Amino acid sequence: xxxxxxxxxxxxxxxxxxxxxxxxxxxxxxxxxxxxxxxxxxxxxxxxxxxxxxxxxxxxxxxxxxxxxxxxxxxxxxxxxxxxxxxxxxxxxxxxxxxxxxxxxxxxxxxxxxxxxxxxxxxxxxxxxxxxxxxxxxxxxxxxxxxxxxxxxxxxxxxxxxxxxxxxxxxxxxxxxxxxxxxxxxxxxxxxxxxxxxxxxxxxxxxxxxxxxxxxxxxxxxxxxxx
Amino acid sequence: xxxxxxxxxxxxxxxxxxxxxxxxxxxxxxxxxxxxxxxxxxxxxxxxxxxxxxxxxxxxxxxxxxxxxxxxxxxxxxxxxxxxxxxxxxxxxxxxxxxxxxxxxxxxxxxxxxxxxxxxxxxxxxxxxxxxxxxxxxxxxxxxxxxxxxxxxxxxxxxxxxxxxxxxxxxxxxxxxxxxxxxxxxxxxxxxxxxxxxxxxxxxxxxxxxxxxxxxxxxxxxxxxxxxxxxxxxxxxxxxxxxxxxxxx
Numbered sequence: 001x002x003x004x005x006x007x008x009x010x011x012x013x014x015x016x017x018x019x020x021x022x023x024x025x026x027x028x029x030x031x032x033x034x035x036x037x038x039x040x041x042x043x044x045x046x047x048x049x050x051x052x053x054x055x056x057x058x059x060x061x062x063x064x065x066x067x068x069x070x071x072x073x074x075x076x077x078x079x080x081x082x083x084x085x086x087x088x089x090x091x092x093x094x095x096x097x098x099x100x101x102x103x104x105x106x107x108x109x110x111x112x113x114x115x116x117x118x119x120x121x122x123x124x125x126x127x128x129x130x131x132x133x134x135x136x137x138x139x140x141x142x143x144x145x146x147x148x149x150x151x152x153x154x155x156x157x158x159x160x161x162x163x164x165x166x167x168x169x170x171x172x173x174x175x176x177x178x179x180x181x182x183x184x185x186x187x188x189x190x191x192x193x194x195x196x197x198x199x200x201x202x203x204x205x206x207x208x209x210x211x212x213x214x215x216x217x218x219x220x221x222x223x224x225x226x227x
Numbered sequence: 228x229x230x231x232x233x234x235x236x237x238x239x240x241x242x243x244x245x246x247x248x249x250x251x252x253x254x255x256x257x258x259x260x261x262x263x264x265x266x267x268x269x270x271x272x273x274x275x276x277x278x279x280x281x282x283x284x285x286x287x288x289x290x291x292x293x294x295x296x297x298x299x300x301x302x303x304x305x306x307x308x309x310x311x312x313x314x315x316x317x318x319x320x321x322x323x324x325x326x327x328x329x330x331x332x333x334x335x336x337x338x339x340x341x342x343x344x345x346x347x348x349x350x351x352x353x354x355x356x357x358x359x360x361x362x363x364x365x366x367x368x369x370x371x372x373x374x375x376x377x378x379x380x381x382x383x384x385x386x387x388x389x390x391x392x393x394x395x396x397x398x399x400x401x402x403x404x405x406x407x408x409x410x411x412x413x414x415x416x417x418x419x420x421x422x423x424x425x426x427x428x429x430x431x432x433x434x435x436x437x438x439x440x441x442x443x444x445x446x447x448x449x450x451x452x453x454x455x456x457x458x459x460x461x462x463x464x465x466x467x468x469x470x471x472x473x474x475x476x
Binding site: 066081121123126127128130131133134137141142145146149199221223224 | 277284286309312313315316317319324325326327328336337341351370371385386389406
């Protein structure tokens with residue numbers, strides 16, 4: 001039987017600090033990426049509505065397909081090493097990681113939100129029209145709240161999945177949770193124990209995110225529970 | 228009701244035809260409805276009844292002929308279609324209440340957005356009409372918590388909140404359980420008594436007989452017969468009308 005030696009992690013306060021810092025960096029970047037990704041995803045989804053100009057529509061579709069059909073690691077490298085060459089300007093790797101996360105998340109969110117927008121019954125829009133709401137008011141007051149409610153569970157699991165892919169940012173040296181694990185394992189050679197701890201930490205973070213999502217659901221979409 | 232700007236008829240439709248692609252849904256419709264008049268439109272399904280009244284507030288656009296509502300000619304290019312729709316309330320078969328808003332907010336939203344009323348004033352007006360449809364105690368519930376009949380009455384109140392001059396009803400009781408039909412019809416009868424101009428697509432012949440000034444019978448996109456209720460029911464002029472009435476009465 002394999003001899004588990006978890007104390008090889010606990011005994012170094014440096015290792016503990018790295019793990020805490022890793023959790024923080026992962027949560028920070030994913031949360032910011034989630035929020036900005038959602039906003040950008042919303043814009044991408046709205047750009048695909050039938051009333052928007054076809055240039056915008058095709059730009060949005062191309063972007064979404066481009067992101068969803070290429071590996072995140074390639075996008076990450078492009079943003080980190082390609083863009084600075086194009087713009088001839090350097091910025092911190094954390095900023096590159098965040099940008100890559102936002103660009104990546106937004107495409108996935110856009111698809112979920114588009115499904116949500118399309119799921120809103122046509123009669124809702126007709127009722128809004130007959131009550132003289134403008135297109136913009138109809139979108140923000142009527143369509144969007146229902147769209148979010150309809151796809152909230154999908155959005156939750158999509159976000160959790162995307163969060164779990166962010167471990168790849170350790171490849172460019174961003175000191176996230178996965179990077180911290182590598183750092184420790186490279187020093188104490190207890191890879192198995194380290195990755196068990198990493199797994200637990202990722203699971204805990206996911207539980208935290210899910211709790212927040214279901215809190216939003218319970219408060220913002222209580223009209224759905226009510227029926 | 229102030230109608231100084233609207234001399235003449237509420238609705239004037241002349242030679243109107245409507246196509247869905249190659250399919251012609253309405254043929255050469257002529258129809259005039261005066262202010263305060265109550266018109267009931269009936270006919271078999273697919274005869275174009277709903278399409279006709281949806282053309283009156285531009286939920287559908289027509290391809291030939293003219294539609295004039297409240298003195299404004301409607302076309303796809305009509306500017307300020309909101310100003311026209313503001314004077315036309317519409318009630319749908321499937322209610323189409325906004326499920327994420329409370330009953331009160333369903334009624335207040337359009338007033339706040341369209342009329343730019345402050346929240347309190349909008350809610351006050353909303354309550355007035357919720358009382359008119361006898362449902363004020365449900366104001367804080369969501370539509371999903373109400374019965375079909377209650378939802379439809381809220382939908383009527385919601386439409387009334389913009390204080391329209393014309394009310395369109397598109398089969399308002401067809402989606403209701405039988406025992407809820409009467410509460411909605413009673414609300415509509417009450418509305419008719421206030422002198423509202425009403426155009427109702429319905430198969431409720433009892434309601435038609437009691438309330439309508441005129442009954443229109445449509446078939447295959449055409450107005451087949453148009454008469455006052457007494458004549459329409461006792462002495463229909465067309466074979467098609469007789470068959471129809473024979474089947475539903």
